[in-house]
Amino acid sequence: MASSSGALLLPAAAHAQLEEIVVTARARTESLQDVPSTVTAFSTGQIEDMGIERAEDFISQTPGVSMVNSVEIGDSSLSIRGMNGARDAETNFALIIDGILHVNTYAFNREYADLEQIEILKGPQGALYGRSAAAGAVIMSTKRPSQEVEGKVRVSFAEDNTYTGLATVSGPLSDTVAGRLQADFRSSDGFYSNSFLNDDVVDAAENYAVAGRxxxxxxxxxxxxxxxxxxxxxxxxxxxxxxxxIPSFQAFGTPGSEAFYQDVNDHDFVFAGNVEPISEQEVIEFSIKMDKQLDWGGTLTAWGAYSDSEDTFIADGTSGAFGFYAGTDSCINSLANLAPSYTPAVPGGVTPLPAPTFIFGSGPGESVLPPYSPTTCDGYQWQERIQEDFSFQVQLTSAEDQQLRWQAGAYYLNIERRQAVAQARDPGAEWPARSQLPEAIFTPLTDAIVDDTFDTEVFAVFGSVSYDITDRLELSLAARYDREEREVSNNVPSPADGNLTSFIDFCGGNCTLNGEPLAGSPLNPGFVNFDDFTVSPTLPDRSETFDQVQPKISLRWDATDATTIYGSWGVGFKAGGFLNQGSTETIQFYLVDNGGAVNAPPGLFREETSSAFEVGFRSDLFDNTLRLNGAVFYTEVDDMQFFEFFVGPFGLLRTASNIDEVTLQGFELSAAWAMTDNLRLDLGYSMVDGEIDENALRPYTKGNEVPNNPEFTANAALQYNQPIGEFELFGRLEYSYQGDTYYHTVQDDIVPATLFGGPPANYDVTRVDGYGLTNLRLGVRTNQWSVTAFASNLFEEEFIREVILAPEFGGGFISPGTLRRVGVELQYNF
Structure with a gap:
């Protein structure tokens, strides 16, 4: 009996061993279990079983990591152990693809073909992996071209008119040259539709790519x-x-008033904007990498990379809520044409309400309009981001089979980015075509614009040393020095050239230019001096230099042949930068001078530094059938970079700011169990306790949770493979859970919805509840073909993907999560 009982407690099948995964987590090849850091890795077989095609396909199975991607194409950010990635600032992790660092954030969230391995490192990795790797690194390896002809074709068909395709072929071009070509395509109507336009224009998407190697x-x-x-x-x-x-708005008791104070998790989504939102992106990338094995055993590696991207979107605006266009004929006519035929009593449509004077920006008649309404009263919002970057790195690495191992290198990067955000009138005619929106939207429709060119030049040197003190004890030291020179220059025409608008009037008609009265205001409020309402004829260029040494030290002890214990400490760094010129002046005038619930961010956001400690273990147990890994960590962050929208009569402003002091602490556990030759179980759990210790921008948020940081994440996957002759049946059931999450520093706070003395808003209804998602894949395959049925969000869990809070607006903007999608995938290998 004792023997039987013991058998129930231990993994049984002696032959069902877990594969060894060889990684490059320290810029050299070694077993995953020997790395003195927390690493989640996916092998070629796991990538195929999981059906990984995009970043979100593996992020959900990575403990301690969460992702948001809700604004536009590729505009994604990761939270790694509470370290946030701030839109419009710097990414918080290093993205390495086939040994090359990619600095454009759009390179991450896209289609991937021929993936062989994925490694996600947590904790500061700048000393080894480069620029802005304050939270970690994502390392991807793809299949090299082969000297044998091979390839594959994969297509899938799913609900919502969702189609994907992939084709890749590889083979020899000569005895010394091999090549690979690939193309991919994806198209979907999306999960949601616009009830006013009666069209699938809410989350539809289409993309394609071609690549050669x-x-x-x-x-x-x-x-x-x-x-x-x-x-x-x-x-x-x-x-x-x-x-x-805004709880006080419920007092009216009229239909729809309950929607003005509603838990975001109870929101019923209605998309009813009158503008078809379009986001376009075009990217070209080129790289070349050289590896030279030296006679003495070392390796010289050098690479260069070039990227050119252009991203544009136009969408419905937010100004209807503030009555900014209330007096225009277009707005008045659109309201008259809607009522009473289209008046859904929910945000997203027109909500009939009384219009007392304390409701800021009430529209004409008796309506309070939300953003993105079916009227022209919202105007347009438009953004363009053009980035061109070139980088180069050279590295010398010693041989691996020696007691003292080392590497040293240098890095250079140049980025030129032009970024413009504009607000424009909606004249009620057909919305502007892309050809009508040049690089800068200086048209008669434009009412406000920020438009700047940002230049960045980076120089860095780095090195590391690993020494085997004994056969079981290794000490590693690494360091990197980064120096970043930043410049910004304005592209908005000067008011001295007659570039005025009668709609945004910061000066109340009192502006002067060179001592002469100025009717109206400049397109960009950065020209205005609010002390005496004079207007400068120019906006001067600005420059700043950021630099930091990033040391890292780690100690690894092989306690047994199957168990490793390690500890590490390192410094993370992300350079600061500039906001679009004019952003600070706009916030100061509308939200500080006439509100007071927020301090205006300076035109410069500061560099972010962090100090991170970690202690962990790795173990392979029961004849390599059970793998257990765990770690505890503690991180102090100074000037954490944080992205937020500011909303008002000026439309939307995208800004990056700083949270002065943050503390992050928690633990992580993961397990892999080869239960039998055919059945494997993977589990992961991470808890991160993040607290704001100081926040000068919003002092009242001290003690709140770190934004965009789930209380915990958990994941589980059951993989089954059963050979039957030349066939293999396979199935994979995945589950991931993300705990309660705040997406802003303002949380259960009561804050005036400022904008000239608005009512108090209570933001305790903005926390996103935890949710769990289940994915399923079932299929049959041979070495040559496979057929797979799949379902994402199998049980159709309803969840909120992101809440972009705008406290001065009296609420925020809520994005819904994905729904269930079922489909089939066919693949042919040759």
Whole structure:
């Protein structure tokens, strides 16, 4: 009996061993279990079983990591152990694809083909992996071109008119040259539709890419790897409803008033904007990498990379809530044409309400309009981001089979980015075509614009040393020095050239230019001096330099042949930067001088630094059938960079700011169990306790939780493979859970919805409840073909993907999560 009981407690099948995963987590090849850091890795077999095609396909199965992607194409950000990635600032992790660092954030959330391995490192990795790797690194390896002809074709068909396709072929071009070509395509109507336009224009998307790769091996010790990729995407954008948090508005008792104080988790989404939102993106990338094996055993590696991207979107605006266009004929006519035929009593449509004087910006008649309404009263919002970057790195690495191992290198990066955000009138005619929106939207429709060119130049040197103190004890030291020079220059025409607008009038008719009265205001409020309402004829260029040494030290002890214990400490760094010029002046005038619930961010957001400690273990137990890993960590962050929208009569402003002091602490556990030869179980859990210790921008948020940081994440996956002759049946059941999450520093606070003395808003209804998602894949395959049925969000869990809070607006913008989608995938290998 004792023997039987013991058998129930231990993994049984002696032959069902877990595979060893070899990683490059420390810029050299070694077993995953030997790395003195927390790493989640997915092998080639796991990638195929999981059906990984995009970043979100593996992020959900990575403990301690969450992702948001709700505004526009590729505009994604990761939270890694509570370390946030701020839109419009710097990414918080290093993205390495086939040994090359990609600095454009759009490179992450896209289609991937021929993936061989994925590694997600947590904790500061700048000392080894480079720029802005304050929270971690994501390392991807793809299949190299082969000297044998091979390829695959994969197509899938799913609900919502969702179609994907992938084709790749590889083979020799000569005895020393091999090439690979690939193309991919994805199209979907999305989960939601616009009830006013009666069209699928809420979250529809279409994208394609073509890529080529050549590997030239002139000798056994020298290799050149060249890649070229072009992609284009067109999708909807700004899939949001307004979510108000103003309890006093419920007092009216009229239909729809309950929607002004509603838990975001209870929101019924209605998309009814009169503008078809369009987001377009075009990207071209080129890289070349050289590896040279040296006679003394070391390796010289050098690479260069170039990227050119253009991203534009136009969408419905937010100004209807503030009556900014209330007096225009277009707004008045659109309201008259809607009522009474279209008056849904929910945010997203027109909500009939009394219009007392304390409701800021009430529209004409008796209506309070939400953003993105079916009227022209909202205007347009428009954004363009054009980025061109070039980078180069050279690195010398010692041989691996020696007691003292080292590497050293240098890095250079140049980025030129132009970013413009504009608000424009909606004249009620057909909305502007892309051809009518040049690089800067200086048209008669424009009422406000920020438009700047940002130049960044980076120089860095780095190195590391690992020394085997004994056969079981290793000490590693690494350091990196980054120096970043930033410049910003304004592209908005000067008011001295007559570039005025009669709609945004910061000066109340009292502006002067060179001592002469100025009717109206400049397109960009940065020209205005609010002390005496004079207008400058120019906006001067600005520059700043940021630099930081990033040390890291780690100690690894092989306690047994199957158990490793490690500890590490490191410094993370993200350079600061500039806001679009004019942003600070706008916030100061509307939200500080006439509100007071927020301090205006300076035109410069500060560099972010962090100090991170970690202690953990790795173990392979029961003849390599059970793998247990765990870690505890503690991180102090100074000037955490944080992205937020500011909303008002001026429309939307995208800004990056700083949270002065943050503390993050928690633990992580993961397990993999080869239960039998055919059945494997993977589990993961991470808890992160993040607290705001100081926040000068909003002092009352001290003690709140770190935004965009789930209380915990958990994941589980059951993988089954059963060979039957030449066939294999396979199935995978995945579950992931994300705990309660706040997406802003303002949380259960009561804050005036400022904008000239608005009513108090209570933001305790803005926390997103935890939710769990289940995915299923079932299929049959041979070495040559496979057929797979799949379902994402199998049980159709309803959840909120993100809440972008705008406290001065009296609420925020809510984006819904994905719904269930069922489909089938076919693949043919040759």
């Amino acid at each position: 050549l590997v030239f091996d002139p000798s056994d010790t020298l290799s050149f790897d060249t890649k070229l990729r072009y992609s284009k995407a067109e999708a909807s954008a700004i899939a949001f409803n307004a979510g108000f948090a």
